[in-house]
Amino acid sequence: MDLLNLVQWPAMLVSVVAAWYVASSHKGKRNWGFWLFLVSNVLWIVWGVHTGAPALIVLQVCLAAMNIRGAMKAQA
DSSP states (O other): OOOGGHHHHHHHHHHHHHHHTTTSSSSSHHHHHHHHHHHHHHHHHHHHHHTTHHHHHHHHHHHHHHHHHHHHHHOO
């Protein structure tokens, strides 16, 4: 099995944990959630490049931009 194919599993796990944290009423956890989403964006981009999924790559870049915006707002 190709090891880069396994990247999708930690990407999925980090995405779920990030969503859980972003939904928190605690400001610190929400902030962590945005940063975890950025980690998941990177993982999904790596997997998308490996599998040749350009739509996934573009989606993750757009979502990363929104997560950066969210992280900045969470810190303010």
